[in-house]
Amino acid sequence: xxxYTPNCFDRNNPCFRSFIKPRALLTNNELTFVPTYFSMIRxxxxxxxxxxxxxxxxxxLQEILEGSYTNTEIKNLIVGNQSHDDAAVYDLxxxxxxxxxxxxxTPIVDDAFDFGKIASANALSDVYAMGGKPIMAIAVLGxxxxxxxxxxxxxxxxxxxxxxxxxxxxxxxxxxxxxxxxFFGLSVNGLVKPQNLKKNNTAGETDIIYxxxxxxxxxxxTAHKRGLLNEKLYAALIAxxxxxxxxxxxxxxxxxxxxxxxxxxFGLLGHLVEMSxxxxxxxxxxxxxVPLMEGVDELTKQFxxxxxxxxxxxxxxxxxxxxxxxxxxxxxxxxxxxxLLAAVSTExxxxxxxxCREHGIAVHEIGCFGKQTSKNIVIA
Numbered sequence: 001x002x003x004y005t006p007n008c009f010d011r012n013n014p015c016f017r018s019f020i021k022p023r024a025l026l027t028n029n030e031l032t033f034v035p036t037y038f039s040m041i042r043x044x045x046x047x048x049x050x051x052x053x054x055x056x057x058x059x060x061l062q063e064i065l066e067g068s069y070t071n072t073e074i075k076n077l078i079v080g081n082q083s084h085d086d087a088a089v090y091d092l093x094x095x096x097x098x099x100x101x102x103x104x105x106t107p108i109v110d111d112a113f114d115f116g117k118i119a120s121a122n123a124l125s126d127v128y129a130m131g132g133k134p135i136m137a138i139a140v141l142g143x144x145x146x147x148x149x150x151x152x153x154x155x156x157x158x159x160x161x162x163x164x165x166x167x168x169x170x171x172x173x174x175x176x177x178x179x180x181x182x183f184f185g186l187s188v189n190g191l192v193k194p195q196n197l198k199k200n201n202t203a204g205e206t207d208i209i210y211x212x213x214x215x216x217x218x219x220x221x222t223a224h225k226r227g228l229l230n231e232k233l234y235a236a237l238i239a240x241x242x243x244x245x246x247x248x249x250x251x252x253x254x255x256x257x258x259x260x261x262x263x264x265x266f267g268l269l270g271h272l273v274e275m276s277x278x279x280x281x282x283x284x285x286x287x288x289x290v291p292l293m294e295g296v297d298e299l300t301k302q303f304x305x306x307x308x309x310x311x312x313x314x315x316x317x318x319x320x321x322x323x324x325x326x327x328x329x330x331x332x333x334x335x336x337x338x339x340l341l342a343a344v345s346t347e348x349x350x351x352x353x354x355x356c357r358e359h360g361i362a363v364h365e366i367g368c369f370g371k372q373t374s375k376n377i378v379i380a
Contacts, residue, residue, distance in 0.1 A: 041152065043115060044225045046144065047106035047181045078197070079130075084274050085200050086129040086261055089192075097192050101126035103264075104140045104185020108221050108336055109238065112152045116159025118241045119184045122264070122337035124167060125245040127190035129262040129340060131198035131252020134190040137164055139174030142183040156184050167244055196252035198260035200271075201278025203343035207258055209283060209367040210352070212247060213240060213339025215268050215330060216296035218306045223299050233295045240293065241337050247361045248340055254355065256348030263338030267312045269331040269377065271341060273319050276369065276376045279343075283377045285367040287327050300329040308334045322379030331379070343369060 074080070078097060079089035087101035103123035107115050120137070127134045139160060143153045157171075164171040171186075220237045223229045229237070251257045259279065263271045268290065276283040299305075312332035317323055323331065342363075344352045356363045367380075 041148065042110045043107035043112060043148075043152075043182060044110055046148065047183070079199060084278070086126040087132075087190075089130065089197060091194075095193065097132075097194055097197055099127050099130050099132040099190040099192055100188075101190075102140065102185065102187040104142075104183050105336070106181055106183045108241070109224065112155035113159040113162075114238055114242065116156035116161075116184060117163050118159075118238075118337060119156075120160040120163040120186050121242050121244045123186035123188050124163070125248070125262045125264075125337055125340075127188050128245045128248025129198070129200075129260055130190070130192060131196045131248060131257075131260065132190035132192035133249050134167055134169050134188050136169055136172050137186040137188045138172055139176075140183075140185045140187060141174060141176040142179035142181065143176065144180055144182060145178045148182060153182075156182075160184070160186065163242070163244065167246065192252060198248075198252055198257060199278075200259060200261035200275050203259040203275055203279040203281060203369050204345065205281060205369055205371060206346045207343040207369045208346060208349055208365055209272070209285070209369065210342045210344055210363045211263075211268070211291065211339050211366050212245070212342070212361065212363055213243070213263075214291035214293045214364075215263065215335055215338065216293035216333060217241060217335050217338065218267075218309065218333040219296050219299050219304060219329065220293060221336070222306045223295070223304050226304065228299070228302075228304060229295070236294060243337070245337070245340055247356075247359070250355075250359065250361075251340065251342055254352065256344050256352045257342050258345055259343040261341050263335045263341060265308070265334040265336075266315075267309070267332045267334055268338075268341075269316050269320060269323070270312055273316055273376045275341060275343070277319075279369065280372055281369040282371065282373045282375060283367055283369055285331075285377055285379045287322075287331070287379050289364065289366045290330070291364045291366075292330060296330060305329045306334055316377075319375060320377040320379060321375040323377075327379060 076091040078091055079085050087099045090098045092098050103126060105119060108118060109115055124134050161171050217237065217240060220229060220233060224234060245262060251260060259275060261271050261275055272283050309329060309332045313328050
C-alpha cells in the first residue's frame with residue numbers, strides 16, 4: 001500500500017478522523033485490516049462552507065449583480081441572468097438552443113471520490129433543469145497544493161469522470177488553480193429543442209408544484225461534519241447527492257410541464273420564491289406535503305443546521321407568509337444537487353403522474369400557484 005504522509009500533516013490536527021475506517025489486506029493467506037491514509041483526511045475540515053451552502057448570500061449577490069444584468073437586446077440570447085435561471089441559453093439558429101452553465105463548491109463530504117461525483121451531478125442538474133441534454137463538460141478545480149496530497153485531487157477527478165461516463169458525456173478538459181481551500185465543479189454545455197426549453201419564470205396560475213427529491217441534505221451534511229450521522233443515514237445521503245437529475249430532459253419534452261428549476265443553495269423556499277416572483281404569481285406551499293430525508297426531523301430538534309440556513313431565512317422572511325420556527329430549518333436548508341421543482345398544468349395532473357410512475361420517477365405534489373398577492377409564498 002502506498003503511503004501518503006507529507007511532513008506538513010499533524011496527526012493531532014482535527015482534519016483526521018477520530019476513528020479510521022480500515023481496508024482489508026490479505027497477506028500470506030492472513031486477513032488483516034489496515035487504515036488507509038485517504039480515510040484519515042477530512043476534506044470538510046479544509047473549507048469554511050460546504051457544497052451549495054457556500055453560495056454568496058442572496059442579498060450580497062443582488063448587490064454584486066446590480067447594474068450587471070445581461071443586455072436583453074443581444075441577438076440570439078434566449079436566457080441571460082435577469083431571471084436568475086439555472087443556465088444561460090443561446091439560439092444556434094438550427095432549431096437548437098445551446099445551454100451553458102458552471103457550478104462549483106467546497107467539499108460537502110470527506111471522501112474525495114464522492115465529492116467529485118456530487119459536484120458533477122450538481123453541475124449537470126442546471127442543464128437538466130432547463131429541459132436539456134448535457135453534451136460536454138470541463139472541470140474547474142481549486143486545490144491547496146502542499147496541504148492536501150495531489151493523489152487526493154486525482155480521486156476527485158475520478159469521481160467526476162464516473163458521473164460524466166454515467167450520463168454519456170466527455171469530461172473534455174478543465175482549469176485548475178492552487179487555492180487556500182479545495183473546490184471543484186464543472187462547466188457544462190447542453191442542447192435543447194426550442195419547444196422543450198423550460199424556464200423558471202413561466203409557471204401559470206393554478207399550476208401544480210411537484211418536487212422530485214426530499215429535502216434536508218444541508219442538515220444531514222452538517223450532522224456528518226459534526227460526527228452525528230450513522231452509517232445508514234450517511235449512505236442514503238450519498239445516494240441522493242450523487243443521483244443525477246436526468247429526468248429533467250424527459251420533463252423538457254412534456255408539454256404538461258410549464259416551468260422548472262432545481263433546488264440548490266437558496267433552499268426550497270428561495271428557489272420557489274424565484275419561480276413565483278418571476279412568473280408574477282404566489283405559490284401556496286403545503287408544508288406537511290414536503291418530503292424530508294430520513295433523520296432530518298430528529299436533527300432539527302437538536303438544532304443541527306448549516307449556518308447558511310439563517311442567511312436564507314433572513315433573505316426570504318419578508319417574502320413568505322407562514323415561515324416560522326417549526327418550518328424554517330427545512331424550508332431554508334441549503335440543498336446540494338437537490339430535486340427539480342416542476343410546475344404542471346392542473347388538467348395534466350393525471351398524465352404527468354402516470355408518465356412519471358411508468359418511468360420510475362418519484363414526484364411529490366407540494367402545492368400550487370395562484371394569483372399574486374403581497375407575498376411570493378404562502379405556507380399552509
